[in-house]
Amino acid sequence: MPQPILRLALPSPLRRLFDYLPPASVPPTSLQPGMRLRVPFGRREIVGVLVEVVDHSAVPEAKLKPALELLDTRSPLPPALFRLCLWTAQYYQHSLGDTFSWALPVLLRQGEPAEARQERFWHVTDGARPEDPRLSRAPRQREALRTIAQHPHGVAHSLLTQLELSKDSLDLLLQKGLLRIETRRSHQVQRHQGSWLLQPELPLNQEQRAAFEAIRAGLNGFQVSLLAGVTGSGKTEVYLQLIHQVLKAGKQALVLIPEINLGPQTLARFEKRFNARIALLHSNVNDRERLDAWLAARDGEADIIIGTRSALFTPMKSPGLIILDEEHDASYKQQEGLRYHARDLAIVRARQENLPVLLGSATPSLESLHNAHSGRYALLKLTQRAGDAQAPRFLRLDVKSRPLDSGISGPLQQAMAQTLAAGQQVLVFLNRRGFAPSLLCHDCGWLSQCPRCDARMTLHQRHNELRCHHCGHTERPPRSCPDCTSVDLRPVGTGTERAEERLGIIFPDYPVLRIDRDSTSRKGSMEQLLATINRGEPCLLVGTQMLAKGHHFPRVTLVAILDADGGLFSADFRASERMAQLIVQVAGRAGRAEEPGKVIIQTHLADHPLLVQLTEQGYFAFADQALSERRAAGLPPFSHLALLRAEATKSGQAEEFLDHACHEAEQLMAQLGLSGIELLGPVPAPMERRAGRFRAQLLLQANARAPLHKLMSAWLPMVEQLPSSRAVRWSLDIDPIDLF
Numbered sequence: 001m002p003q004p005i006l007r008l009a010l011p012s013p014l015r016r017l018f019d020y021l022p023p024a025s026v027p028p029t030s031l032q033p034g035m036r037l038r039v040p041f042g043r044r045e046i047v048g049v050l051v052e053v054v055d056h057s058a059v060p061e062a063k064l065k066p067a068l069e070l071l072d073t074r075s076p077l078p079p080a081l082f083r084l085c086l087w088t089a090q091y092y093q094h095s096l097g098d099t100f101s102w103a104l105p106v107l108l109r110q111g112e113p114a115e116a117r118q119e120r121f122w123h124v125t126d127g128a129r130p131e132d133p134r135l136s137r138a139p140r141q142r143e144a145l146r147t148i149a150q151h152p153h154g155v156a157h158s159l160l161t162q163l164e165l166s167k168d169s170l171d172l173l174l175q176k177g178l179l180r181i182e183t184r185r186s187h188q189v190q191r192h193q194g195s196w197l198l199q200p201e202l203p204l205n206q207e208q209r210a211a212f213e214a215i216r217a218g219l220n221g222f223q224v225s226l227l228a229g230v231t232g233s234g235k236t237e238v239y240l241q242l243i244h245q246v247l248k249a250g251k252q253a254l255v256l257i258p259e260i261n262l263g264p265q266t267l268a269r270f271e272k273r274f275n276a277r278i279a280l281l282h283s284n285v286n287d288r289e290r291l292d293a294w295l296a297a298r299d300g301e302a303d304i305i306i307g308t309r310s311a312l313f314t315p316m317k318s319p320g321l322i323i324l325d326e327e328h329d330a331s332y333k334q335q336e337g338l339r340y341h342a343r344d345l346a347i348v349r350a351r352q353e354n355l356p357v358l359l360g361s362a363t364p365s366l367e368s369l370h371n372a373h374s375g376r377y378a379l380l381k382l383t384q385r386a387g388d389a390q391a392p393r394f395l396r397l398d399v400k401s402r403p404l405d406s407g408i409s410g411p412l413q414q415a416m417a418q419t420l421a422a423g424q425q426v427l428v429f430l431n432r433r434g435f436a437p438s439l440l441c442h443d444c445g446w447l448s449q450c451p452r453c454d455a456r457m458t459l460h461q462r463h464n465e466l467r468c469h470h471c472g473h474t475e476r477p478p479r480s481c482p483d484c485t486s487v488d489l490r491p492v493g494t495g496t497e498r499a500e501e502r503l504g505i506i507f508p509d510y511p512v513l514r515i516d517r518d519s520t521s522r523k524g525s526m527e528q529l530l531a532t533i534n535r536g537e538p539c540l541l542v543g544t545q546m547l548a549k550g551h552h553f554p555r556v557t558l559v560a561i562l563d564a565d566g567g568l569f570s571a572d573f574r575a576s577e578r579m580a581q582l583i584v585q586v587a588g589r590a591g592r593a594e595e596p597g598k599v600i601i602q603t604h605l606a607d608h609p610l611l612v613q614l615t616e617q618g619y620f621a622f623a624d625q626a627l628s629e630r631r632a633a634g635l636p637p638f639s640h641l642a643l644l645r646a647e648a649t650k651s652g653q654a655e656e657f658l659d660h661a662c663h664e665a666e667q668l669m670a671q672l673g674l675s676g677i678e679l680l681g682p683v684p685a686p687m688e689r690r691a692g693r694f695r696a697q698l699l700l701q702a703n704a705r706a707p708l709h710k711l712m713s714a715w716l717p718m719v720e721q722l723p724s725s726r727a728v729r730w731s732l733d734i735d736p737i738d739l740f
């Protein structure tokens with residue numbers, strides 16, 4: 001019989017598997033796909049995942065090395081997750097080993113046992129009492145026994161010091177048979193028996209009920225529903241009631257949310273509603289907690305799993321439903337390494353595991369709306385706010401030829417003054433941090449250019465520095481112009497810091513609170529700001545898109561959008577979609593309680609058809625218009641894109657590599673007889689130089705997915721081998737959402 005060969009996925013960018021011999025003492029029959037092995041790799045030892053066992057290798061047998069150690073007695077990944085990773089690597093043209101690295105908890109990648117941690121617990125034995133005569137002269141042991149007796153489920157060994165228990169006394173008690181030790185899983189949380197609900201469910205309104213019933217009817221198999229509900233229409237209530245159905249059926253629910261929404265409020269809402277074991281997976285949990293949550297989900301010891309993008313890869317013992325909240329949110333797309341989209345993968349996973357998926361948003365992506373229109377997704381709409389809250393009114397304020405005071409027009413100031421005087425709050429949105437987006441010499445036109453990027457540096461006055469938001473470079477602002485020595489240097493444009501400062505001067509009697517990445521970077525500062533806002537006194541909130549997500553500001557009745565124009569004439573074809581979503585989401589923060597809200601949008605393009613549609617007829621009318629423009633231009637979702645990006649330290653190197661890659665692609669298309677694929681480029685990236693590197697890109701646009709992927713599979717191995725690839729860093733982005 002030939003020697004069995006193990007084919008392993010290793011954490012390497014190379015799109016191939018690596019062959020090894022089995023470890024010396026391991027019978028080949030005990031090997032299953034998904035098991036981890038420690039193997040020699042160059043001069044290092046790394047952990048790989050077994051993909052298959054074959055009987056032949058292209059590598060001569062003498063050169064094959066044995067794996068060092070088998071780390072698992074059974075595969076830590078259930079077959080469903082293994083299959084999802086294979087699909088992901090294939091679709092995104094990514095190394096399988098690196099795909100596992102992104103999908104699995106860090107500790108598993110490092111070889112940690114894939115079983116929940118065991119811990120020792122100290123218990124009082126039956127009948128043992130502190131009055132035991134053997135303890136009459138041992139006061140410390142007596143006290144220790146008393147303390148332990150207060151914990152009916154035992155005391156974890158790791159908590160002894162905290163309870164001021166000495167190990168010596170415990171050992172003596174153990175010898176006397178008054179204590180016993182039990183070893184069990186430390187994180188096993190018991191659910192209280194009985195109802196899944198801790199809180200009664202709200203009676204659903206008509207639209208909610210229709211959506212709920214439609215989704216419930218399909219809970220037993222694959223289906224995708226798009227719940228398009230205006231902000232505050234009670235989408236979350238629908239989620240909660242569906243999850244209740246899933247729990248009653250003995251299954252688990254996976255809830256994905258954008259990073260920024262993972263406030264304590266979200267978790268609190270689930271915890272208040274359910275008597276259930278909730279596992280949390282997001283970037284703030286440490287590696288051990290992440291592994292524990294992952295294992296609990298895998299072993300059916302978590303009922304509800306809540307997490308951000310990568311939680312999509314959480315295995316579940318009996319999955320019943322996947323919910324993706326705010327499905328339009330860009331944070332579902334990973335922008336580095338494995339460039340996957342959690343929404344798209346959620347649907348793939350659901351199809352593989354025969355599960356329902358629920359996508360929810362007030363402003364669904366054009367992709368999802370298109371899928372709903374073409375019948376692939378069930379579209380369920382909630383058009384009314386739940387309870388008594390009314391929808392906000394929109395007003396386009398034409399600022400052409402009006403003077404702006406730090407970005408704020410006169411009529412807007414008046415509206416703010418009225419709102420504050422009525423005892424209500426004002427929210428001012430602008431999507432720029434810092435004081436001003438650049439510093440300009442009024443005499444010669446010098447601008448604060450970043451030395452490493454094709455971009456301006458932002459003036460941050462509070463810290464007295466110029467900061468590049470693209471590469472992180474910082475400098476002290478010059479006192480005089482570096483070119484002409486003039487001292488007439490002026491900040492141009494308005495950032496949140498400047499608006500904050502100016503509003504403080506215009507409205508000295510009211511507090512101005514700034515909410516952006518700079519003002520909330522300290523731990524707890526966001527909570528503090530929210531607490532102040534929730535007290536409800538009149539004030540002004542100034543902030544970036546952080547304000548647009550997830551929060552309820554019931555006392556805000558005026559929302560001001562200082563500048564909507566960036567989204568209307570950007571080179572990026574998705575800019576208008578993003579701007580519309582942002583406007584609607586920001587507007588949704590207003591007037592959520594009794595008082596109706598008003599939204600004022602400052603613009604130089606007050607008659608722009610997309611803006612008119614959006615403000616007069618709402619998001620869905622906008623989306624229809626935007627979709628027909630996309631169709632006419634042959635842009636996604638009516639075509640499919642792949643973007644090959646490259647960057648290099650010397651100018652021209654990236655283009656040279658992309659030229660070669662482009663040439664290979666042309667030849668392959670001819671050889672394979674593929675048509676309907678356009679190669680656009682190579683061209684310099686919209687920001688050609690970034691962090692000191694020169695960047696270029698090649699865009700592939702196809703009217704059908706199949707030929708594009710056929711080309712990719714043949715092309716990538718060739719691209720990998722190109723000699724010019726050594727001088728560059730390159731990456732492939734399938735279904736890119738940013739084209740730079």
Ligand code: ADP
Nearest residue numbers: 202203204205231232233234235236237386387
């Ligand atoms: P969304 O997720 O669409 O923004 P939520 O589910 O958060 O909306 O609901 C907004 C507010 O309306 C919440 O305070 C919620 O408790 C309340 N609400 C939701 N559904 C109902 C209902 N059927 N009856 C009364 N209040 C409701």
Ligand code: ZN
Nearest residue numbers: 441444481484
């Ligand atoms: Zn100058």
Ligand code: ZN
Nearest residue numbers: 450453468471
């Ligand atoms: Zn820079």
